[in-house]
Amino acid sequence: xxxxxxxxxxxxxxxxxxxxxxxxxxxxxxxxxxxxxxxxxxxxxxxxxxxxxxxxxxxxxxxxxxxxxxxxxxxxxxxxxxxxxxxxxxxxxxxxxxxxxxxxxxxxxxxxxxxxxxxxxxxxxxxxxxxxxxxxxxxxxxxxxxxxxxxxxxxxxxxxxxxxxxxxxxxxxxxxxxxxxxxxxxxxxxxxxxxxxxxxxxxxxxxxxxxxxxxxxxxxxxxxxxxxxxxxxxxxxxxxxxxxxxxxxxxxxxxxxxxxxxxxxxxxxxxxxxxxxxxxxxxxxxxxxxxxxxxxxxxxxxxxxxxxxxxxxxxxxxxxxxxxxxxxxxxxxxxxxxxxxxxxxxxxxxxxxxxxxxxxxxxxxxxxxxxxxxxxxxxxxxxxxxxxxxxxxxxxxxxxxxxxxxxxxxxxxxxxxxxxxxxxxxxxxxxxxxxxxxxxxxxxxxxxxxxxxxxxxxxxx
Numbered sequence: 001x002x003x004x005x006x007x008x009x010x011x012x013x014x015x016x017x018x019x020x021x022x023x024x025x026x027x028x029x030x031x032x033x034x035x036x037x038x039x040x041x042x043x044x045x046x047x048x049x050x051x052x053x054x055x056x057x058x059x060x061x062x063x064x065x066x067x068x069x070x071x072x073x074x075x076x077x078x079x080x081x082x083x084x085x086x087x088x089x090x091x092x093x094x095x096x097x098x099x100x101x102x103x104x105x106x107x108x109x110x111x112x113x114x115x116x117x118x119x120x121x122x123x124x125x126x127x128x129x130x131x132x133x134x135x136x137x138x139x140x141x142x143x144x145x146x147x148x149x150x151x152x153x154x155x156x157x158x159x160x161x162x163x164x165x166x167x168x169x170x171x172x173x174x175x176x177x178x179x180x181x182x183x184x185x186x187x188x189x190x191x192x193x194x195x196x197x198x199x200x201x202x203x204x205x206x207x208x209x210x211x212x213x214x215x216x217x218x219x220x221x222x223x224x225x226x227x228x229x230x231x232x233x234x235x236x237x238x239x240x241x242x243x244x245x246x247x248x249x250x251x252x253x254x255x256x257x258x259x260x261x262x263x264x265x266x267x268x269x270x271x272x273x274x275x276x277x278x279x280x281x282x283x284x285x286x287x288x289x290x291x292x293x294x295x296x297x298x299x300x301x302x303x304x305x306x307x308x309x310x311x312x313x314x315x316x317x318x319x320x321x322x323x324x325x326x327x328x329x330x331x332x333x334x335x336x337x338x339x340x341x342x343x344x345x346x347x348x349x350x351x352x353x354x355x356x357x358x359x360x361x362x363x364x365x366x367x368x369x370x371x372x373x374x375x376x377x378x379x380x381x382x383x384x385x386x387x388x389x390x391x392x393x394x395x396x397x398x399x400x401x402x403x404x405x406x407x408x409x410x411x412x413x414x415x416x417x418x419x420x421x422x423x424x425x426x427x428x429x430x431x432x433x434x435x436x437x438x439x440x441x442x443x444x445x446x447x448x449x450x451x452x453x454x455x456x457x458x459x460x461x
Contacts, residue, residue: 006037007034013042016069020062021063025054028048029055031046032045042067042076042078043078044079044080045083060078064076121191123177123191126171127170127174129175131304132168133293136294137290137291141172141289141290142172144286149183150179152227153257153259155286156286157254157260158250158254158259159259159260162263163291164290165421166329167290167293167329168329169263169290173229174229188224189227190221190222191229192222192228193231194234195232197242198235198236201245219252222249223252227259228249229261231263233264233282234265236274270391271391292326295323299322306336313349316352317350317355320361321335338358338359342358370412370422372458376454376457377400377403378400378404381450389423405423406437406438407455409434411458416431
């Protein structure tokens with residue numbers, strides 16, 4: 001037989017042997033290679049000495065029976081030869097295989113360790129540099145965040161990222177953490193929301209027999225790390241004891257040369273009742289602002305989402321969404337996800353027709369929203385819209401803000417959380433303002449007239 005025919009012949013025999021022999025014999029059968037076939041006798045070689053002996057001793061008759069069935073020759077026989085050269089080749093192949101397996105195991109263990117560290121650091125896998133869309137609105141902030149991730153505490157310490165809600169502050173902050181854990185896993189990273197820090201401090205500082213030990217654990221938790229990521233620092237406003245503790249945490253980390261990254265919806269100077277000590281500390285590093293993305297960037301954001309989820313889509317559908325949702329990334333993604341849900345449920349592709357049917361942007365354009373109410377109210381009281389959304393507390397601005405909140409709730413029926421987000425306030429503060437005007441409007445003639453005239457200006461009666 002020619003070499004090719006011989007190999008094909010042996011593969012046919014091997015296939016039948018695999019079916020006929022018990023499973024514990026197969027590891028010895030797989031490496032067998034045919035070297036000749038003459039007058040019904042098949043000669044095979046192996047690099048496994050033990051394999052040769054076991055096959056001869058335990059399975060010789062079964063193998064011969066298979067040979068007779070395949071060849072149709074009752075005189076069929078088999079000779080199994082041990083080949084030292086084949087043994088060396090087999091050894092090298094086994095070593096290569098073991099190395100590959102070891103490498104795969106190490107990679108798997110590394111990924112498991114990384115996953116554990118990400119969980120321990122309180123990081124969300126969604127927020128990485130790889131899926132952060134860079135545009136003109138965030139190019140500088142992205143570059144600075146990347147520089148911090150590559151060289152923590154070398155410059156830009158602390159890094160203070162500020163901007164309205166939903167623009168990617170948390171994403172950039174956590175991306176620093178993910179990059180660090182992946183590229184420098186020896187460093188300890190911790191992400192915390194300011195509200196969690198506050199609650200943790202209050203819980204551990206309560207008077208009890210374990211107070212000293214509890215506060216000691218608290219301090220170790222927040223200072224025995226290399227990078228701390230503190231989100232939404234504006235919620236610390238007015239909490240004097242927590243601010244003093246935050247100052248201690250800040251100083252301890254900074255003095256040890258650790259990286260501090262902070263986010264806020266406003267600059268430190270615009271956070272009411274922030275201590276001068278914290279204000280100066282937050283401002284001593286670099287402050288970068290995130291602003292709303294332009295239309296092209298918004299389009300790229302949802303296009304990346306669509307591609308990442310292997311969706312069939314029309315580009316003009318994505319353009320439609322990007323054109324009509326302009327305030328922030330969170331709102332944009334919410335609109336995109338809504339259309340995707342309808343597409344999945346109705347088993348349609350993501351088309352322009354579907355996007356228009358689901359989002360009804362043309363109809364909503366004629367609706368009165370919170371921003372329109374705030375603008376008209378600001379004009380009525382002759383104050384700046386930025387003051388209504390800021391921290392100014394003069395009586396005139398406070399009344400205008402409260403009236404705007406009341407009208408926003410009454411006219412739009414938006415949730416207190418949505419109204420709070422617009423005015424950059426806590427939802428409890430917004431609830432208080434609404435309830436206050438709701439009660440006083442009955443007895444306060446000025447409030448009654450103001451709300452009526454503002455509604456007239458809005459053409460809502």
